[in-house]
Amino acid sequence: MMMIKIKPLVLLLVLSCTWVLTVATSDSAYPTISDCGMEELVPVRREVYGNGRIFDISHSFREDMPSWDSVDGLGQFLRLRHSIKNGSLANVSELKYFSVHSGTHVDAPGHVFDHYFDAGFDVDTLDLELLNGPALLVDVPRDKNITEWGSNLSCNPGFSNVSKFNLQFCCSALNSHLTEVMKSLNIPKGIRRVIFRTLNTDSQPAFSRLDPSLLRKAYPGFLEELVSETIRSRCFVSLHTEKSLLDFVLSHIPLPALHGFRRLMWKKEFDTSFAGLMKDGAEWLVENTDIKLIGTDYLSVAAYVEAIPSHLVLLEARDIILVESLKLDHIQPGIYSLHCLPLRLPGAEGSPARCILIK
Numbered sequence: 001m002m003m004i005k006i007k008p009l010v011l012l013l014v015l016s017c018t019w020v021l022t023v024a025t026s027d028s029a030y031p032t033i034s035d036c037g038m039e040e041l042v043p044v045r046r047e048v049y050g051n052g053r054i055f056d057i058s059h060s061f062r063e064d065m066p067s068w069d070s071v072d073g074l075g076q077f078l079r080l081r082h083s084i085k086n087g088s089l090a091n092v093s094e095l096k097y098f099s100v101h102s103g104t105h106v107d108a109p110g111h112v113f114d115h116y117f118d119a120g121f122d123v124d125t126l127d128l129e130l131l132n133g134p135a136l137l138v139d140v141p142r143d144k145n146i147t148e149w150g151s152n153l154s155c156n157p158g159f160s161n162v163s164k165f166n167l168q169f170c171c172s173a174l175n176s177h178l179t180e181v182m183k184s185l186n187i188p189k190g191i192r193r194v195i196f197r198t199l200n201t202d203s204q205p206a207f208s209r210l211d212p213s214l215l216r217k218a219y220p221g222f223l224e225e226l227v228s229e230t231i232r233s234r235c236f237v238s239l240h241t242e243k244s245l246l247d248f249v250l251s252h253i254p255l256p257a258l259h260g261f262r263r264l265m266w267k268k269e270f271d272t273s274f275a276g277l278m279k280d281g282a283e284w285l286v287e288n289t290d291i292k293l294i295g296t297d298y299l300s301v302a303a304y305v306e307a308i309p310s311h312l313v314l315l316e317a318r319d320i321i322l323v324e325s326l327k328l329d330h331i332q333p334g335i336y337s338l339h340c341l342p343l344r345l346p347g348a349e350g351s352p353a354r355c356i357l358i359k
Contacts, residue, residue: 047327055336055357057195057326058104064268067102068299073268074102100350101299106131106342107322110349112311121318123342123351130293130321135193135338137331137357138185140275182284187291193338195295197328198275200264264298265325276303282313286320293338295323295355326355 047056059065064073077098082088100123101107108126110117187194264271276296277285285291294301294314301322302310314320323340337358342351 050358053359055331056354057328057331057357058354059265059325059327061103061352065103066265066267066270066299067099069270071269074098077102100345100348100352101324103352104323104325104327104355105350105352106340107301107311107315107324108349108351109315109318112308112315116315116318117349120347122346123348124344124346126321126342128341130192131323131338131340131342133193133338135195135293135295135336135357136187136191137195137197137328137333137336138187139333140196140198141181141184182281187289190290192290193293193295194289194291195323195326195328195338197297197331197333199262200274200296200298201328202262203329263329265327270299272304274298274300274304276300276307277310277314278303279306279309279313282310286313286317292319293321293323295326295338297326297328299325323353323355331357 045060048054049056061074061077063075063077067074075098077096078093079096080091081094082090082092084091101111106123106126108116108123109121110119113121264274276298277294279302282302285294300307300311301314301324302308311322314322338355339358340353340355342353345351
């Protein structure tokens with residue numbers, strides 16, 4: 001008789017646990033993995049919601065997420081100022097100083113135009129209608145050389161040893177097909193919001209820099225020949241010596257590596273070789289499309305070596321919004337409903353944003 005009485009209780013307990021788990025993961029504002037009444041609570045952190053219909057394309061802030069021109073990453077960005085454990089009535093966290101262009105963020109015209117900054121064209125003036133609506137997610141062709149999209153095959157113009165060369169990055173030998181690549185995306189007229197997924201996101205072997213000594217050993221004579229050809233084609237306006245140019249090429253040109261993955265937003269050190277728009281690509285988009293919102297998957301829409309010129313082209317008319325550092329892993333190309341909300345920060349030329357895509 002005792003066993004007959006226990007079975008319904010066990011069944012009721014199992015059903016109760018199942019119900020608690022379902023409610024916790026589906027209907028709760030703060031879903032948890034319930035352990036059926038156990039003390040320990042484990043929050044669920046999700047990237048996809050609504051049974052695969054809603055995608056969070058914002059990066060969670062991390063201390064080791066990349067920050068512009070930094071090898072150390074973002075660093076500490078949050079601290080618990082008041083703690084219940086230490087006698088306070090409530091837990092109160094505060095954000096520490098960090099750039100408003102950190103993580104997933106938007107750019108306002110004042111970012112690169114000082115007269116717009118002074119006039120007040122900040123993130124609080126951006127058009128919410130433009131930040132919310134139908135958007136096209138496209139893949140930049142992977143069968144094209146990375147230079148055609150506009151990666152940093154040259155240098156950081158701020159480096160003292162590079163400024164001597166007075167480099168002209170848009171050398172026809174390296175970047176002659178950028179417009180063709182943009183045209184190949186076949187972005188229809190009337191499309192106002194486009195998100196570009198590039199090599200920056202790929203979790204597969206791609207391009208990385210190799211140690212110069214390994215390059216010399218693996219490709220004897222090839223790089224010297226490359227330098228000679230570069231000099232003959234006058235990609236470099238001026239230079240000091242062929243040897244110093246060769247050392248520069250060895251240090252700055254990404255070549256196919258034996259292994260390695262891009263996923264640049266998951267690497268702490270800022271990578272200047274990210275794919276982005278060159279100035280002529282930006283000009284082509286402005287002149288030949290109806291795009292008013294551009295989203296990309298690293299810290300800048302524009303390639304490193306032409307970051308400012310490209311931003312100037314895109315933001316000059318104050319009718320294009322840039323959304324940078326989007327998390328586009330495992331999201332298929334297509335049409336989505338984009339919802340992107342920056343913080344209201346009057347006076348700020350950029351702002352972190354929470355962005356989602358809905359099928």
